Amino acid sequence: MSRYLLLILFNTPFALLGLLGSLTQFKMKRISLVKFLFHLFFWFFIIFSLIMAEPVYKSLYSSGLTQTESLSLFDVIQITAIIILLYGINRARIKLASLENKVNEIHQIISIKTSK
Amino acid sequence: MVIKNTNKICIIIPAYNEAKVIKDVILSLKKVFRRSSIKYTIVVINDGSTDNTSSVAKSTGAIVINHLLNMGPGRATATGLYYAKKYGYSTAATIDGDGQHSPRDLIKGIKILQKEKIDLLIGNRLKKANDMSLNKRFGNLILSYFTYLVFGVKITDSQSGLRIYSKKAIDNLKWHSSGYEFCSEMLWRAKQENLMISDYPIKAIYTSYSKQKGQNNWNAINIIKSIIKHRLVEIFG
Numbered sequence: 388m389s390r391y392l393l394l395i396l397f398n399t400p401f402a403l404l405g406l407l408g409s410l411t412q413f414k415m416k417r418i419s420l421v422k423f424l425f426h427l428f429f430w431f432f433i434i435f436s437l438i439m440a441e442p443v444y445k446s447l448y449s450s451g452l453t454q455t456e457s458l459s460l461f462d463v464i465q466i467t468a469i470i471i472l473l474y475g476i477n478r479a480r481i482k483l484a485s486l487e488n489k490v491n492e493i494h495q496i497i498s499i500k501t502s503k
Numbered sequence: 504m505v506i507k508n509t510n511k512i513c514i515i516i517p518a519y520n521e522a523k524v525i526k527d528v529i530l531s532l533k534k535v536f537r538r539s540s541i542k543y544t545i546v547v548i549n550d551g552s553t554d555n556t557s558s559v560a561k562s563t564g565a566i567v568i569n570h571l572l573n574m575g576p577g578r579a580t581a582t583g584l585y586y587a588k589k590y591g592y593s594t595a596a597t598i599d600g601d602g603q604h605s606p607r608d609l610i611k612g613i614k615i616l617q618k619e620k621i622d623l624l625i626g627n628r629l630k631k632a633n634d635m636s637l638n639k640r641f642g643n644l645i646l647s648y649f650t651y652l653v654f655g656v657k658i659t660d661s662q663s664g665l666r667i668y669s670k671k672a673i674d675n676l677k678w679h680s681s682g683y684e685f686c687s688e689m690l691w692r693a694k695q696e697n698l699m700i701s702d703y704p705i706k707a708i709y710t711s712y713s714k715q716k717g718q719n720n721w722n723a724i725n726i727i728k729s730i731i732k733h734r735l736v737e738i739f740g
Contacts, residue, residue, distance in 0.1 A: 425738055484736075488679065494574065495582045498548075499589065502568040 390458045391441035397467040398437055401474055406430045433470075512543040512613060513592040515583030516565075517576050517664075518600030522554040524712055528602045529563040535606035541613060546586055547600070550579040556600075576664075577678065577685025587673050595673050599664035601713040608705040612667045615703055622672040622698035623690075625658055626665030626705035634709045642723045646687065649727050653734045654691035658702055662686045662726075665705055672698050683722065684729035691733075 409426035412418045418426070440458070447453040514532060518525055529545055536543050545565040549557040551573035560567045568582060580597055587595040594613060598604040608626060616624045628635060629643060647661040662683065668676065675696045678688040693700050 419737075422738060484679075491574070491578055491581070491681070494571065494578070495585050498568050498570050498582055499586055501571075502566070 389441070390460055390463050391444075393460070394440060394458065394463045394466060395437045397463065398470050399434060401470055402430050402433045402437070405433075405474065510542060511592055511594075512541055513583070513587040513590070513595040514543055514545045514609070515548060515580065515587065515595060515597045516545065516560075516600045517548045517550060517579035517583060517597065518552065518556050518560065519550040519573060519576070519579070520552045520554045520556060521600040522552070522556045522559050524602045525556055525560050525600055526563055528598075528600060529560060529565050531602075532598075532606045532609075533563075535610065539610055541610065544592070546583055548579040548583050550574060550576070575681035575685075576683055577681040577688075580685060580689075581678065584668065584673055584676060587668075592673065593670050595668045597664060597666045597668075599713075603707050603709065603713040604665045605706055605708060608665065609667075612665065612703060612705070615701075616667045616669060619701070620669075620699065621701045622669040623676075623693045623700045624667040625660060625690075625700070625702040626663045627658075627660040627702040628663055628705055628707040629660045630704035631706045635707060646723055646726055649730055650687040650690060653730050654687060654694065656687075656690040656694050656700065658690055658700065660702065661690060663702075663705075669698075672696075680729060680733065682725070682729060684726045684733070687726070687730050688733055 406427070409418070409423055409430065413420070413423035444453070444457065516525070516528065521528075525547065529547070532543075532545060545563075547556075547560040547565050547567045549560065549567055549569045551570045557567050557569050568586060570579060570582065583597060584595060594616065596609055596613065598609060604626065612624050612626060615621065629640065635643075643660055643662055647659055650661040651657050663686070666689075672693065675698070676689060676692055678685050678692050680688045690700060
């Protein structure tokens with residue numbers, strides 16, 4: 388099996404999950420239309436980049452613009468790991484921001500109640 | 504049961520380690536407001552002060568809300584507005600705890616807000632900025648320009664602490680920043696909520712104390728960073 392195909396198979400599910408997440412958030416009115424359109428663009432760009440990786444490499448190689456080796460299996464794993472990490476970091480950041488908001492609200496309520 | 508305070512102004516004073524001046528600030532407010540027909544409540548948000556700001560403020564008869572931790576001026580102001588919303592105030596105002604705002608300017612602003620149906624009125628210190636140092640004036644102008652550039656809200660003095668809020672603003676304004684960058688973020692949120700924003704000239708009183716307490720231009724860099732971060736998070740996050 389082509390390693391470029393592996394790259395697509397490993398990573399496309401994450402992009403699709405991201406797309407689905409953005410769509411759900413938009414439909415539940417948690418994000419604005421502008422933010423949703425940006426997410427849509429971002430995830431389609433990722434999918435497009437994954438699909439175009441092989442043709443772009445071949446075209447660059449044939450025109451002498453790159454002399455690097457074709458994608459190895461290790462490269463595929465490494466790229467997948469980076470994408471998973473980025474996905475995880477973003478999820479953690481969103482959860483942290485949401486927790487911070489909740490802590491702030493709790494602090495406000497407690498401060499007002501205890502000051503009575 | 505929550506008592507509603509319609510037709511009453513909630514004057515919010517966020518304060519952090521202001522024990523030296525908070526009494527004078529509250530007493531001067533009381534003195535000026537007593538002469539007017541405006542009904543008011545003074546609420547001091549003691550933002551986790553390590554001095555006796557809380558007890559000094561309490562001794563004047565003001566309502567004091569103590570933050571358990573120092574959360575920053577943005578959160579202290581948010582607590583004040585939350586209080587105003589909870590107790591049904593029709594108008595709220597925030598002034599700095601260091602005594603740089605004149606109670607007369609506050610009364611003037613309240614009258615403008617009620618007369619002109621504005622939702623968020625900002626006291627503009629830069630129109631009568633004779634006492635303000637060039638450094639401070641420059642910093643404030645840069646921050647206001649950045650607020651316009653990033654958030655699209657054109658206000659001459661975006662960092663002013665004297666702000667007056669209509670009922671609509673009290674009920675709808677929410678922001679995430681806890682530091683001084685909340686001043687800019689609040690304007691942006693107000694724009695998002697379609698609130699009518701305006702400003703009016705005020706005179707800032709600079710004493711050696713308030714000069715010490717104010718922000719310096721280095722903090723402006725932090726504020727600019729935070730403003731950009733909030734804008735990016737709104738788009739990408």
